[in-house]
Structures are given as C-alpha cells and as structure tokens.
Amino acid sequence: METKKLVLIIIFSTSLLFLWDAWQKELYPSASQVMPGAVSNSSNQRHDPLPVPGDELSSSTGEPGISSGIENGNPSVTPNLFTIGEKIHIKTDMVVAEIDTAGGDIRQLGLIQHPSREDKNKPYELLLDKTARFHVAQSGLIGDGLPNHKTKYTIDSNNYSYELEPDQDKIVIRLLAPEMDGIQVAKIYTFHRGSYVIDVNFEIENHSDTTIIPFSYFQMFRDANDPTDASTMVHSYTGAAMYTEADKFLKIKFSDLDKNKAEYPTNADNGWIAMLEHYFLTAWLPAQNTPREYYAKQLAPNQYTAGVIAPLGTIEPGQTKNITMPFYAGPQEQNKLAELAPGLELTVDYGWLTVLAVPLFWLLSFYHSWTDNWGAAIILLTLTVKLIFFPLSAAGYRSMAKLRVVTPKLQRIREQYASDRQRMHQAMMEFYKEEKINPMGGCLPILVQIPVFIALFWTLMAAVELRYAPFALWITDMSVPDPYYVLPVIMGVSMWIQSKLSPTPADPMQAKVMQIMPIAFSIFFFFFPSGLVLYSLCNNILSITQQWQITRMYENKAEEEANKDKNKKKRKDKPETATEKSQLLASSAADDENTIKEEVISAANTAQNEKPQSPAAAVPVQNKAPVKAKSAPAGKRTKKK
DSSP, rough: OOOOHHHHHHHHHHHHHHHHHHHHHHHHHOOOOEEEEEETTTTOOOOOOOOOOOOOOOOOTEEEEEEOOOOOOOOOOOOGGOOOOOOOOOOOESSSEEEETTTTTTEEOOOOOOOOOOSSSSSSEEEEEEOOOOOEEEEEESSTTTOOSSSSSSEEOOOOOOOTTTTTTEEEEEEEEEOBTTOOOOOEEEETOOOOOEEEEEEEEEEESSBBBEEEEEEEEEEOOOOOOOSSSOOOOOOEEEEEETTTEEEOOOHEEEETOOOOOOOSSSSEEEETTTTTEEEEEOOTTOOOOEEEEEETTTTEEEEEEEOOOOBBBBEEEEEEEEEEEEEOOOOHHHHHSSSSSSSSSOGGGGGHHHHHHHHHHHHHHHHSSSHHHHHHHHHHHHTTTHHHHHHHHHHHHHHTTTTTHHHHHHHHHHTTTTHHHHHHHHHHHHHHTTTTTTTTHHHHHHHHHHHHHHHHHHHHGGTTOBTTTTTTTTTOOOTTHHHHHHHOOOOOOHHHHHHHOSHHHHHHHHHHHHHHHHHHHOOOOOHHHHHHHHHHHHHHHHHHHHHHHHHHHHHHHHHHHHHHHHHHHSOOOHHHHHHHHHHHHHHHHHHHHHHHHHHHHHHHHHHHOHHHHHHHHTTHHHHHHOOOTTTOOOOOO
C-alpha cells in the first residue's frame, strides 16, 4: 500500500474510532441489561409489587397533579408546573439550597465550590425550578391520607433561614404534614458539613386505631435539556442511570422513555438510581440489603422522573417508624463517589475504555498532588504515555523515515508503470522487499496507541477537576476553550510541521488534502476544552521531536551511502583526482631524471673503458670540476654494472 494512503487511513481510522466511541457510549451504555420487571438475582428477599408514584398520585390536599402544568399539550414547561409555597433557605460550607413547603421538595441547590459559567460569583445551580430548565428532588409516602410531593407542609419552627455555624456539624430542618386520620408525618432534612449528601427522613406516627402499611418514594424530576456546562463539540450524556450488583451500571435514556423501550431491573435489594449531566449528578442511595423498586418514566413531553420506592413495613397503632434516604447532589469526583456507594464512581462514564481511563485518571491525580496544577499534570501524563509507547512510535517513525528516503525511487516506479497499475504495485512490492521496508510499519504502531489516546481524551473530558482549574497566563479554566485561541493555533502549526516530516503523497489531490488537514483540525480544536488541546499539543511536540530525530538520522545515513556510491563510481571512471595526478606526474618526472642521469653515467663509463688512455689523460685536470652523480631518490638504488 502506498504511503499516502496509509497516512489517510490512520487519520480516517482515528476519526472513526472517536465516532464509534461516542456512539457506543450513547447507544450501548451497558453490556448487561434485563427486561423491565425482572427481579435481580442478588435479591433473596421477596416482596409484593409496589405502587409506582407519578402524576396519577392523588394529593391529600386536593391539589392538581404534575400533568396539569401542561397546557394544550405544549411540551414546554409552564410557570404553573410547581405549586409555590414558603421558601426555606439553607447555606452550608458546600451548598446553598432552597426547600419549598409546597411538597417539602428541594427546589434549588447550588454548589459553592463550583461557580456558574454565567457568573463566577454565583454557585452552579444543580437543582432549580425555573421555567426553561428544572431539576428538583421530590419525595413522599404512598397510602391513603399520607403526604406526597404535592402536600403542603409547615415548618416546625418559625425559622426560614439556616446557615451552618463554625461550631456546627449539621443543619436539621423539620417539616410537618397535616395530620390525617390520626397519622402524623414529619419530613426531616439533615445537611452535613463538608458533604454533598443530604439525609431525607420520614417519621411516621400512627395515632389511629388502624394498622397501616405505607411505602416511601424518592425521585428526581427534570427536563431533558442539556446543562449549561455541556460541550458544543463533544456530546456528554444527560439522563437517568442506575446500578445494581447483578446488572452493574446502565443508562436509562430519555429517548427510550419516550418510546417506552427503556430496559432496566426494577426489584433489587442493593444499588442506586441517579440523574446524570456533564460533571454533576443527583442520586438516591438506599441502604444495602433492603428491598426496593426502581422506576423511570416520562410524565409528559420533556418531563421525566426516576426514583426508588422503599417499603416501611407494618406500623401498628401507637407505633412510630422512620426511613432515611441519603440524597447526593454534587460533582462527579471519582475518588469520593466510590466511598459513598458501590458503583457510584461509574457515573464518571468513560464508556468501553473505562479499563484504560481509570488508571490514566489515577496517574493524572498523582501528578496533580505533586504539582498542584492540572495543566502541569496533563503535561507530565502526556510525557509518561509517550515514554511508554516510545518503542512502538519509534518503529513507526523509522518506517516512515525509510519511506520518505526512498520516495524519489518510488516516484520513478510510478512514472515508469503509470499505464499499468497492477505492474506498478508489483514493482513497488518488489522494491519494498529489496529495501526491507514494511509499508504498514508506520501504520500499525500508531493504531495500537489510538485506544489509549481516546481513553485519555475522555478522561480529560469527564474530569470535573479541570472545571475552573487554571494552568498559566491567560488560561484560567481548562474545561473551556482557549479564549484567545493561542493553543489551537500552535496546535495547527505543529500539525503542519508534522505533515512536512511525513512522506509526500505523489497524488496532487492527496497532497492538497494533507495540506488542508492541519487547518481543518485546528478549527475543531478552537471549540475543544483547553485541557484537551494542551494534551494534544504536548503529544504533537513530543512526536515531532522524535520523528525529526529519526528522520534526520535516516536521511543522513542515506546521504552518506549515496556519497560513497558516488565516489566509487568516480574512481571507476577516473581513477585519480587532480591532486593524485600531479603527484603521479612529479614522481614520474623524478624517475625519468634519475634514469637519464644513470644512462649518462653508464655511457661515459663505457666510453672510457673502450678508449686507450695516455699517461696525461690519467692525470686529472685541475681546472675542471669533477662531475658529481646525484643519488637516486629515497627508496630506489642505482644498479651497479
């Protein structure tokens, strides 16, 4: 396969995996589901079918039900949805809340340590009873004459404002329902210091002459609108969820409730039920090993409820019984949720990559404990993941570097067999085999790493700890996009540099696509949370450094081999260089001079031996300088004759 196609396949595969992950998270939230009405196998206790509360509940005070808030079938919420009573205000070190005596419900609840997006000076409203959006916690009793979430309560004191004092550990608020047929019911709220858990207690006193068998219900009532913290680019789940030991964690989608196709276990003696949104949740947490029935339903268009029913047993005349149901309303802090109830930490939902995401978040939290900066922790986490996959990525970059070096040769093969694609692919495969190059070598190592990177993506996306977490300079909230788009721009530049280090596609159209990709992805990163962009940028910088080093190493090696081949060819065609030629000529001239001198001396000696000498000739002539023979060059000796 050609290199250009491999790069495109990697990009396309990554996009598909992201889409598949999001689809899996929405369409198949859990591998284990049972049909409605199925009894959990973990429950050894049997009890009669319990009544399901909702709009059909008759109020002891004759007030209209929930469905009366819908006018002419209009699915929008109307101001008449909730009956208005007296407001009770509560403030602790963690929450500010408001209880309405009409129903005795928690109508509003703000998280002090998590500011609102609209106004940083105000707490995030997790529970609210506004016209456009509503999410309230309701509770009541089921039985003739017993109060429900439409009954008007009275406060046991004249105090309508409570604030947790420094010497207090909790705030207790006691509401009284109208006595009916000798049955006195009190609803008691307990807010705790340093906790998002609110205890809701029903105290039932039977002053009648009749034995009663009441049931209690606790539910969340809300619309299906996404919260203000929802991402515009990455969808986060908003809807109901539950957990049992037998069936584990599963989601109950609003769309399934609309179609009456929701499947979930109803009877159990363990677990919890919740309403989820991005970063936050509300949940009722029944005690373990107590019978209960879970339910979820659509009351009206854009109105949904999910809750739990628990029996109180038989209450004899003169007897008093209590039932307490903890209610959690707070952030999805994974480490703290696990301590509240089994499986509650699963509300921080990473989908099918949870097995990878959980240790990644643990490592992220570990680095944060060192640095006290979530941005620095993200950088360290990215570096750690990069080091773990260093051998794999190095193998991929080596393969890409080899392909980059031989790209000109591959281009010549394409040009040579342009008219015969089959022969061209055959020649390319032969070339790959000859050069010992695996065309898939740069693809497979990257594909192996993609699940880890997707898990890290969802880890950062779901981490409420990044909300309003500063990094440095202008980045004061890592859960929202960069306000000045600096990181996305740098991210785009890094992608462009990385594309230049990759083999250049021979097809002009594909080359243009590769040039456009950095710009296209940069636009997406404009809308991503800055924490995700920081992770991607750090990963790209580390990848560029590694790829550049490996590419340079292979290019230098290829250049050295090319120079050696060139020198060998030159020596074969022209054995000597100019310097070698001059040295050879000088050596040859010196040899010729010595040879001539030797021949002259030899000839003179021969002539002297052949002619007779007179006595006068034997006497040396004084006015003539004797002829001195120059010695032969070093390494050569004159042969004596």
